[in-house]
Amino acid sequence: MGKISISDVEPAAIAAAAIQSPPAPADYPRSRLPVSPALSLASFLRMRGPQASSILDAREVRFVTSGRVAIALALKQMGVGPGDTVLVPSYHCASMIEPVIWAGATPLFYRIRPDTTVDLGDIAVKAATCNVKALMATNYYGFHQPLPALRAFCDERGIFLLEDCAHSFLGHHGGRPLGSWGDYAIASSMKFFPVYEGGCLASARHRLDGVALQSAGTGFEAKVLLNSIENGFAYGRLPLLRALMALPMAVKNSLWGVIKSRRHGAAPALAPGSSDGGFGFDPAWLTKRSSLYSRVMLRLVSRRRMGELRRRNYRRLYDALSGLPGCRPLFASLPDGVYPWVFPLLCDEPLALFRQLKEARVPVIRFGEYLWPGVDATVCENSVDLSRRVLQFPCHQELRDDEIAWMIGQVRGAILGATR
Structure with missing residues (x-):
């Protein structure tokens, strides 16, 4: 056949x-x-000039x-x-x-x-x-x-x-x-x-009058706010707030553990699976509006700062990782008007490098790692190659200079060590 x-x-x-x-x-x-x-706290810093x-x-x-x-x-x-x-x-x-x-x-x-x-x-x-x-x-x-x-x-x-x-x-x-x-x-x-x-x-071409959205409820609003704050705590941000909230957060975690233990059957999720990196699509969220916290942050966070720092961090990774054996930046340059999501690196031996970096706690990801069933080299050889060989490293605006230096050191060490 x-x-x-x-x-x-x-x-x-x-x-x-x-x-x-x-x-x-x-x-x-x-x-x-x-x-x-x-x-x-740096998330709220502003930069002068146009957005x-x-x-x-x-x-x-x-x-x-x-x-x-x-x-x-x-x-x-x-x-x-x-x-x-x-x-x-x-x-x-x-x-x-x-x-x-x-x-x-x-x-x-x-x-x-x-x-x-x-x-x-x-x-x-x-x-x-x-x-x-x-x-x-x-x-x-x-x-x-x-x-x-x-x-x-x-x-x-x-x-x-x-x-x-x-x-x-x-x-x-x-x-x-x-x-x-x-x-x-x-x-x-x-x-x-x-x-x-x-x-x-x-x-920019059509009205969106047919898109009717409503709140996902107070549980959703609270979960989004608390998870965003806790994520900052997990990476050493907001130390004073973390100290002040230590007792309330411990009480919250205990109560939530009791609530989950008493649940019977499948209860509606308080937040979409996409927030935790899930693959699934849940139509129940089609009518739900983004949280108030997220909408406020879209207004408060400086787009100028975000854009300039992402470009600066991208260039720093580009300069440090270009020319290493067995890999090269996916893009040869950073054109004006491009504000990158991540820094993509094309690698000859990606699997071993990916595992080594993960074990070293380096924040490396792989977009397109799992292509749709049936999409193979006969459909597009380039897509399969990119899904297998491209490793991505963060260049976002909330990375500190010492954190980027540590990440660069880990990546360079892993790549150079593999060629010895």
Whole structure:
């Protein structure tokens, strides 16, 4: 029997093959440094000058609990449903594809190039073969796609463009903020702000009157606030507040342990699984508004400071890790208007290096580690290569200079030690 193309598989079959229980992560120790921004007093520092461009500059913005929820709501606004096809990148995480399955549509995976830009020729071929309703384009790691070309492509064919800014909350291209090129755009607040949950749906071209959101309740609001504060405590931030709250937090933890022990059956989650790095998509959060804490932080945190420090930290990692044997930065330069999510490093022997760094408590992650079932080298060799070989290191604004120096030392030591 010949190999079945992803485009030939019915939506129900794809849904059945979805990642219900991804491989359990290895029991590595908690990283010494925060992978994402951790709340500290420095989070509230301001920098003079204009704010960095952002998806928040769009005409219409709705604040939701995660980027995957925003994708689902965008598809709903587009009228995507059974019988429709959505062009999606072959380099992805499961949370980008699950909303397409939820909508009843068929995901059709297109190729990307080694530098993560879309293969426009492959998109054109696939768009001519089926009923494509929408195209999802991802600005990987904060580096923009050829957005003018994608906008023209979609306009010529009457296709909706969904701009995925989960990695690019800040940035601009062609004189416009990232997020303004798509009919709809989504972002993930958790990757850029010191918050426990959050995402947004935005549009510079359409109204979002049909997106009705409501509070997820006082339990949700309290959990988000406390988890954000506790995450700061865990990484040595807010020491005075931690001392003052030691007794109340101990009482809270004891009470919560009693409550959980007395629960019978499955109780509704107080926060979405995305906040803890889960793969699943839960439609129950489609009508829930992001917490008040997260929405306030989006206003209080300086976008200028965030952008400048991310670029500075990225350059520091680039200078320190370029030229090492068996690896190279994924991107050759840091263009103006790019405010990176992380620093991606392309490695020849990624698995051993990943394990060694994890054991050393280095905050290393792997985006796209688990591709959708059926997406292999025959679908896109570059995507498989990137999912296997790219390791990412944080460059966010809440990292301290000594923490970056320690991380660089650990990474350089591991790479150079492997070549001796």
